[in-house]
Amino acid sequence: MKKQYLHLSAYSCDKCAGPVIAGSIAVRENEISKETGIREVGAICLSCGHRQSKATEPGLTHNFPPTQWESKKAIGVSPGAAELH
Ligand SMILES: [Zn+2]
Numbered sequence: 001m002k003k004q005y006l007h008l009s010a011y012s013c014d015k016c017a018g019p020v021i022a023g024s025i026a027v028r029e030n031e032i033s034k035e036t037g038i039r040e041v042g043a044i045c046l047s048c049g050h051r052q053s054k055a056t057e058p059g060l061t062h063n064f065p066p067t068q069w070e071s072k073k074a075i076g077v078s079p080g081a082a083e084l085h
Contacts (some may be wrong), residue, residue, distance in 0.1 A: 001030065002030075002073070003068055005026050011061045012056075014052055016047050018045050024039060025068070025069060
């Protein structure tokens with residue numbers, strides 16, 4: 001059965017050095033298959049609101065364990081469509 005996974009990573013903001021949280025969604029066809037169709041769903045600095053989609057210092061990126069993401073409705077939202085603040 002197809003499952004969706006939410007991946008979160010955190011890195012430093014270029015503007016204020018605060019934490020930027022970036023999310024992406026990947027799909028797995030079954031338990032043992034590789035993840036496919038990885039899509040960026042957005043990135044924003046929690047401190048100043050700057051939308052920084054890439055870490056400028058890759059060594060400092062923290063990756064959180066993927067979480068199963070049930071809501072298919074949320075996946076259809078295009079990046080930048082929802083304002084977080
Ligand atoms: Zn910032």
